[in-house]
Amino acid sequence: MIHARGLSRTFAKKRGRQSSEVKAVAGVDLDVEAGEIVGFLGPNGAGKTTTMRMLTTLLAPTAGTATVAGCDLLTDPVGVRRRIGYVSQAGSTAPENRAGEELVSHARLYGVSTADATARGKQLFAELDLDGLWERQPKAMSGGQRRRLDIAMGLVHVPGLVFLDEPTTGLDPQARANLWEHIEALRRDRGTTVFLTTHYLDEADALCDRVLVIDKGSIVASGTPDELKSSVGGDLLTVTSTRAAEVAGRMAGLPGAETARVDGDRVTCRVPAGGAALVALLRDLDAAGIEVTGVESRRPSLDDVFLTVTGRSLRDGEHPAVPEPAAEATR
Numbered sequence: 001m002i003h004a005r006g007l008s009r010t011f012a013k014k015r016g017r018q019s020s021e022v023k024a025v026a027g028v029d030l031d032v033e034a035g036e037i038v039g040f041l042g043p044n045g046a047g048k049t050t051t052m053r054m055l056t057t058l059l060a061p062t063a064g065t066a067t068v069a070g071c072d073l074l075t076d077p078v079g080v081r082r083r084i085g086y087v088s089q090a091g092s093t094a095p096e097n098r099a100g101e102e103l104v105s106h107a108r109l110y111g112v113s114t115a116d117a118t119a120r121g122k123q124l125f126a127e128l129d130l131d132g133l134w135e136r137q138p139k140a141m142s143g144g145q146r147r148r149l150d151i152a153m154g155l156v157h158v159p160g161l162v163f164l165d166e167p168t169t170g171l172d173p174q175a176r177a178n179l180w181e182h183i184e185a186l187r188r189d190r191g192t193t194v195f196l197t198t199h200y201l202d203e204a205d206a207l208c209d210r211v212l213v214i215d216k217g218s219i220v221a222s223g224t225p226d227e228l229k230s231s232v233g234g235d236l237l238t239v240t241s242t243r244a245a246e247v248a249g250r251m252a253g254l255p256g257a258e259t260a261r262v263d264g265d266r267v268t269c270r271v272p273a274g275g276a277a278l279v280a281l282l283r284d285l286d287a288a289g290i291e292v293t294g295v296e297s298r299r300p301s302l303d304d305v306f307l308t309v310t311g312r313s314l315r316d317g318e319h320p321a322v323p324e325p326a327a328e329a330t331r
């Protein structure tokens with residue numbers, strides 16, 4: 001469904017008299033097969049939106065090639081546009097228009113008849129829990145309802161491939177889980193291929209068949225969430241103590257332990273076998289009279305994968321919640 005090779009985008013940056021270049025995306029290769037839900041993860045400024053904007057024909061690449069939904073991105077951008085849906089971070093609904101009318105006129109742009117557009121629109125409203133809101137103005141909807149309306153807008157012309165840019169940012173946990181179900185249902189009931197960006201590791205874990213991690217414009221890891229987690233190897237020990245530096249020193253002495261990270265009174269360290277290491281460490285700390293207030297041994301999470309491949313925690317650059325998706329006229 002998506003096959004990109006060497007996709008790149010450089011932006012010119014001017015500061016006063018000096019001009020420089022920002023390599024937003026630097027030679028990305030990616031493949032997404034039909035029917036997959038693929039998550040595109042990365043910290044702020046990693047190049048996710050730029051890649052998505054190139055793949056949806058909204059931004060010209062400075063280098064590289066791609067086919068999207070069977071059409072060549074560079075020579076047949078109109079073909080690409082006809083076959084895809086794109087839901088931007090900002091959404092695409094005008095706040096004053098009636099939701100149903102907006103949906104129908106959007107589908108009309110794709111050559112869908114008014115009768116078909118209305119029928120598809122009503123079906124999408126039912127599937128996306130928007131029943132009863134056909135006449136409602138988006139400005140009078142909740143954030144979750146508006147986000148689901150944005151998604152309906154991206155689907156009303158029945159694309160085989162849909163791009164969702166941070167579909168759940170700013171939604172409360174229940175609205176997020178609800179939207180995950182809808183996205184899963186798209187694939188299950190319609191065979192839709194979904195390519196989405198997200199800042200939420202739990203979202204990628206719960207929803208995506210495969211995850212691609214981008215950092216500084218390059219793909220640094222890819223695989224199923226389980227594959228990525230097992231690639232980290234070992235278990236993570238976390239000990240909380242007011243004597244964190246001493247705990248870190250003793251953790252480093254555990255067999256096979258990697259360098260311990262100290263963050264306030266929390267010390268974390270990767271070890272080959274968490275259970276045995278924890279018992280040995282607690283005995284050692286007890287003998288040394290070092291009190292601890294919390295201990296944990298756990299399997300690696302996607303954030304640990306992130307930390308391993310990028311040297312940073314995705315949580316370090318946690319995205320600020322965007323409470324209200326602003327209305328913006330996009331395609």
Ligand SMILES: Nc1ncnc2c1ncn2[C@@H]1O[C@H](COP(=O)(O)OP(=O)(O)OP(=O)(O)O)[C@@H](O)[C@H]1O
Binds near residue numbers: 013022046047051
């Ligand atoms: N129009 C532009 N002009 C100049 N630089 C840009 C432009 N668009 C993006 N960039 C830069 O390119 C890099 C990648 O930006 P991009 O928006 O693709 O990242 P992102 O991973 O989507 O980030 P976020 O998660 O914050 O949305 C950043 O350094 C950004 O500042």
